[in-house]
Amino acid sequence: MTRTTQAQLVVLGGGPGGYSAAFRAADLGMNVTLIERYARLGGVCLNVGCIPSKALLHIAGVIEENEHLSELGFSAQQPELKAVQQYRDQTVERMTTNLSAMAKERGVTVIQANAVFEDSQHLRLTQADGDESLLGFEQLILATGSRVVELPFLPNDERIWDSTDALQLSTIPPRLLVIGGGIIGLEMATVYRALGSTVSIVEAANQLIPAADADLVRLYQRDNNDRFDIRLNTRLDSVTAGQSALNVTLMDAQDNAENADFDAILVAVGRRPNGDLLQAEKAGVNVDDRGFIGVDEQLRTNVSHIFAIGDLVGQPMLAHKASHQGHVAAEVAAGESARFTPMAIPSIAYTHPEVAWTGLTEKDAKAQGLNIRTAAFPWSASGRALASGQNTGRTKLIFDADTDRLLGAGLVGAHAGELLGELTLALEFGASTEDLALTIHGHPTLHETVGLAAEMASGTITDLPNPRAKKPAPA
Template structure:
């Protein structure tokens, strides 16, 4: 079969379907190729949405336990894994069904199959024994990424999981090792701990969630140190042996000088029921024969693009994980709209000043703009305020006082440079800071904005007041 289309979108994840829908809304004839039976990609099916569904369950379980000091006690939960899996899957199905309807309403042609370029104007789509060729005038590559696998590990053993396997909830292991102390690993640790697993986390860097400021990570670290069996930093897994009784894991130092030694306070070996590998994701740029279209793909699998999402081939665009970090769905959707609008002739380019990051752990951590680590490394002169949630009436009323809201601003102008929040609902709260930065707001603007009381949102205003010197909820020594 041969099909002609104005705009071909390869990949039906958040970036891909957003690009396809936006292009269709702008009058383009669009064909969307997706390898899986439903749209939504990793995010809707085996990523963001199912993980947040399970994290909600974890939050309910944890709150039920932690309300006991208030005189409210509950019996131990009865967890029906099959019902939990079905509930999680039904939520994803609701969203993917909605996407299918939206594609139909917009007359977007959706083709199931694996797409590979055969020229700079043709894509071959294979679905089992069926094949068809699509001729396109312009294309948007939105093929995403996949979990990194470590070749020396026993990857054929079902007890060795990636994030997709972990979300399947086949069973709850008694002892679970999570390799990688980043966002994905710690979110899965939150879920499995709430469901009853004993958790050990191993991370090569000197802190969990590398890249985030240490003061934001500290409240989470202090909480999970009490909950988990072990958290091993500056440590790596050197070997995994599959035994009948479990996976025998050998540990070593992450330092090259001490490569043959185990990390500090780390056992030489330990046996776990299951091991989750969460050491990052790699782009899928090498899986689509992009070279046959003349598109440059680097050795890691990334495709370089300009501010309009164009690759080195003028009529072929790329968006999402395959164009670089951060690998986040909300970045991909923004890029998808840009690519579609450029194809439709609009004068559009990437102008976002920041991309917020959120770890949906307990407590959540969210940050945007300039981090304090980056400010120091770049020699940027800044002022900082960190408002402790122990002084927040709303936080205390929820039984959670470990949070912090941090604000960075330019020392001369007061213009907001960055913000970080750790605490309950931090992922929701960071939006105000993102908008403030995008609008060029100053600390004074935030300090003079009336926030509802008592709310967690007002902690951002309090942080601004700390820098402005007008706060009354804390006693700040005059400088």
């Protein structure tokens, strides 16, 4: 007979959304059981995503900085691959160990198992040894995340990678092809180029990072045209696995074919939610054809005692979105009246230079028919950027032309993502051009470019020619 246990609140998935939900619910006095299929908490983000990739990008950034310093007469050796791997693993280990300690401190019961629905009140758990049991719940928060999109026509070959494979750094291929010019593809291209690969990037759309504004991406691409072989409006048609190389056929927008050999291929064409893996129909939870689960502002599914958060509930698929949704779902489950209604969710490509945005992009605002105006400050006029050798950059603000209210912001440049905190807060508070322009920013800093862009919009700029300056009356 299958044994059955009971829990007040179950959280399914131990990633940033799941553990945030579990810890918040425990802090509110709930009895919480957290189910995670892997041995370590943290999900994709901590184990094979955000954290290891940022550790590697930090090293890539140091290498990039050394390249700049070499122009000034400094020299540094390329790091050993084993040391890079150890740094990555130590970073992940510190964070996952901390999560386990916090779960124990809060009294959260952690069970390692795969889980699917048995019905609307029970999950069927399968542990690594095949042992099965039923876990009943009063309330449930689904936080099972997403998985990489696979290209079914590719051969089964160890030289064809997804992002998890790429993070292993098992080898540094002399010739690497990256399929997909989104954030994940460009970040991994940045790492492997810094470590010695010659990298080609293929993107089916007409720009890299399709979600971002084209003017920002053009600056990024201009700074990287000599680092990568970038092919836009190009698709992967076929791959033949040879003994010494992977032979690839690429097709451009006019269906012209090109053949080339590569030593490894990274497929980074996106992720899909795991809603289709839960057997949710047994619980009556609606899952659409793409695997997404619909929720309301309180993160409730169509079954009122079952919540869903993170990648399961739609774009953007970002850890910080999942964490905040986890807090809301936990608070609602505990009887509070929380809602998830953010004005903005920041996005960052941790490339060199970084590309970052928050709120509405210019193209999204135009698509919504909004009457907007924009103001941009070039980092070539920023003292801090120039002194740091990081003058490729721009800070752009997007305002409602009728109300002067900030609608969004986009940046490209070194550490651009660090500037989104002020801008996202400004969006949440409904800041205007004047609010930002009159805020005194430290000098010389990169975040000073936010205030200077606002001064461009308000007509008070003195660091550049002022297009709204008044002309003196004729004598």
